[in-house]
Amino acid sequence: MIHRIIPALLLALLLTGCADMPDNNVDPATVTELANCPSSPNCVCSTDTGGSHFIEPLAVGSNADVAWQTLSDILTRDSSISIIASGDHYIRAEATTRLMRFTDDVEFLLDRDAGVINMRSASRVGYSDLGKNRKRLEGIRSAMRDAR
Secondary structure (H helix, E strand, C coil): CHHHHHHHHHHHHHHHCECCCCCCCCCHHHCCCCCCCCCCCCEEECCCCCHHHECCCEECCCCHHHHHHHHHHHHHHCCCEEEEEECCCEEEEEEECCCCCCEEEEEEEEECCCCEEEEEEEECECCCCCCHHHHHHHHHHHHHHHHC
8 A cells, every 4th residue: 555655645746746945044134025926826926016916015104123023022932833943023933734744945135115024925835825824924913912
């Protein structure tokens, strides 16, 4: 039985495709924008106006620094998220899904002038994420609201 499952799983992975691995050596101080999502429905981004990929940014108003610290605290407490790079206006993290242990890339970019934190969450593999990236970011939005 197992000899039939392994080839099927390998074929499924090949057919679903893989995203480019992100650059973990990026200097947070140099990041000025978030990338748009690919055409696949496994990504959401507040700066991508491409229809179903769009998600509202986190509104922070005049308390940008307090909100930024609150976001950092929320991410640190979440056992499914590991912060990879962090600065005074950019956070890059990896989120691991509970069931299949897939790694998703999560980014936050503080725009103090606009009073928002832009955010992006994208799957590294596969075509569809069944809404997981949007749910993750909406969960963070809810935690930010609860922390006020």
